[in-house]
Every structure is written in structure tokens, then in C-alpha cells.
Amino acid sequence: MSVPHWSDIAMLAFCLVGTLPLVPAFRLRVLRQPTRLLLTVVAVGSPFLVWDLYATRSGHWRFDAAQTLPWRVAGLPLEEIAFFVVIPLVAVLTYEAVRVVRRPGAARRPPQRREVR
Amino acid sequence: MTYTAITVVAVLAAVALDRWAARTRLTTSGTWWASYGIIVVFQLLTNGWLTGRRIVRYDADTILGSDRVTFVGEGRLVYAPVEDLGFGFALVLTSCAVWVWLGRRSGEDGS
Numbered sequence: 705m706s707v708p709h710w711s712d713i714a715m716l717a718f719c720l721v722g723t724l725p726l727v728p729a730f731r732l733r734v735l736r737q738p739t740r741l742l743l744t745v746v747a748v749g750s751p752f753l754v755w756d757l758y759a760t761r762s763g764h765w766r767f768d769a770a771q772t773l774p775w776r777v778a779g780l781p782l783e784e785i786a787f788f789v790v791i792p793l794v795a796v797l798t799y800e801a802v803r804v805v806r807r808p809g810a811a812r813r814p815p816q817r818r819e820v821r
Numbered sequence: 822m823t824y825t826a827i828t829v830v831a832v833l834a835a836v837a838l839d840r841w842a843a844r845t846r847l848t849t850s851g852t853w854w855a856s857y858g859i860i861v862v863f864q865l866l867t868n869g870w871l872t873g874r875r876i877v878r879y880d881a882d883t884i885l886g887s888d889r890v891t892f893v894g895e896g897r898l899v900y901a902p903v904e905d906l907g908f909g910f911a912l913v914l915t916s917c918a919v920w921v922w923l924g925r926r927s928g929e930d931g932s
Contacts, residue, residue, distance in 0.1 A: 711870075711874060711876050712871070712876050714870075715867045715870050715871060715876075718867065719863070719867060722863065737924075737929060740920065740923045740924060740927065740929060741920075743919075743923055744916060744919045744920045744923060747919050748912070748915045748916045748919050751915075752912055752915075755827060755831070759824060759827070759883075762883075763880050763883075764823075764824045764879065764880055764883040764884075765824070765877050765878060765879045765880065766877070766878055766880075767876065767877055768875055768876050768877070768878070771874065771875075771876045772876065788912075791912055791913070791916070792912070792916035792920075794860070795856075795860060795912070795913040795916040795917055795920075796916055796917060796920045798856045798859055798860055799852070799853060799856040799917045799920070801856075802852050802855050802856040802859070803852050806851070806852050806855070
């Protein structure tokens with residue numbers, strides 16, 4: 705595989721590199737709720753994946769074989785399936801980080817919640 | 822159905838989910854719109870990469886624009902068909918709405 709094959713994956717990696725640091729920076733508890741996160745990804749990803757399958761089969765859009773990895777699942781590049789995992793995660797992380805920033809008093813007190821279990 | 826038509830349906834469905842089905846009402850909150858504002862900038866950037874490099878190509882018959890990939894104009898914004906904005910809006914709103922709805926149900930998030 706040549707470098708261009710990684711073009712699509714590079715975009716997904718960029719999304720994760722940009723948002724995963726929000727977890728430690730704002731002490732987000734998103735990744736500590738794997739069930740909730742998994743349910744979100746499955747519930748949201750599924751209908752969009754069906755749309756993607758329909759659109760790809762109907763020829764609404766197509767993927768450049770030279771710029772995606774060779775693996776296909778039901779005709780979709782693996783990256784396209786990963787997209788529907790990465791984007792919901794990125795959306796949730798951004799939303800939760802903004803919530804922390806906009807929380808009353810957040811400007812004066814940076815997030816330093818200590819949890820008592 | 823064209824990509825344009827499906828996009829309109831998806832946006833309406835996402836708003837209906839947020840407003841009435843899940844009653845998360847994120848589209849009435851400044852927090853969600855601020856989040857979306859950040860995300861849409863990065864969507865234009867990453868989607869511009871995907872479409873500008875022709876990693877994804879669109880059939881001219883299913884979009885408002887043509888198959889000419891321009892930076893702005895001809896139904897495109899940063900190389901991507903404007904329909905992609907609707908796609909992204911629906912995907913981001915649905916993700917956040919389901920996340921918040923699940924959190925409220927399980928009591929993990931009381932907001």
C-alpha cells in the first residue's frame with residue numbers, strides 16, 4: 705500500500721487527535737461510560753450506515769480505491785464504517801467539553817472535580 | 822431519492838428526534854449550538870480534504886451542484902456538496918441527542 709491509500713484514515717486520525725485530548729483537559733467522563741457510548745454509536749451509526757449503503761449502491765457517491773485502504777465491507781471502505789464510530793464520538797466529546805466550559809463558574813475555577821465513590 | 826432529498830429528510834428527522842421524540846431539546850440550547858459551531862468548522866476542513874482530493878466523488882444527478890469540484894460555488898462549499906452540511910448536522914445532532922437521552926435515562930447525567 706502506498707501513502708495515498710491512507711488519505712481517508714488520515715482524516716479520521718486527525719479527528720481523534722483533535723478531540724481525545726479533551727478528555728484529560730476537561731476531565732470528561734465520556735470514555736468511562738462505555739455502555740452509554742457504545743449504545744450511542746450503534747443507535748446513531750446504524751441508520752446512517754444504511755443511508756451510506758443505499759447511497760453507495762445507487763451511485764450517489766463513490767470512493768477512490770487509490771486513496772482508501774483495500775478492505776471493503778458490503779462494498780464500503782473500512783474507513784467509512786469507522787467514520788460512523790469516530791464522528792459520533794467526536795460530537796459527544798465536543799459537546800461535553802463545551803458543557804464544562806459553559807458551566808457556571810467554570811471561568812474562575814478550572815474543572816477539578818474530585819469524585820467520591 | 823436524490824442525495825439532496827435524503828439530506829432534507831435526515832435534517833428534519835434529527836430535529837424531530839431532538840425536539841419531540843427524545844425531548845432532549847438540544848437545538849434550543851446555546852451549549853449545543855456552540856458545539857455544532859466548532860464541529861462545523863472542522864467538518865468543512867476534513868470534508869474539504871475528502872472531496873478536494875476526490876477521495877469521495879459525487880454523482881452530479883443527485884446533488885444540487887455539478888461534478889465540477891470548485892472551492893465555493895456550483896452547489897459546493899470548500900469542495901464538498903452543500904448537502905454534506907445537512908448530513909453532518911443530522912449526524913452530529915442525532916449523536917448528541919441520543920447520548921444525552923441515554924444519560925438522562927440511566928441517571929448518569931442529570932442535566
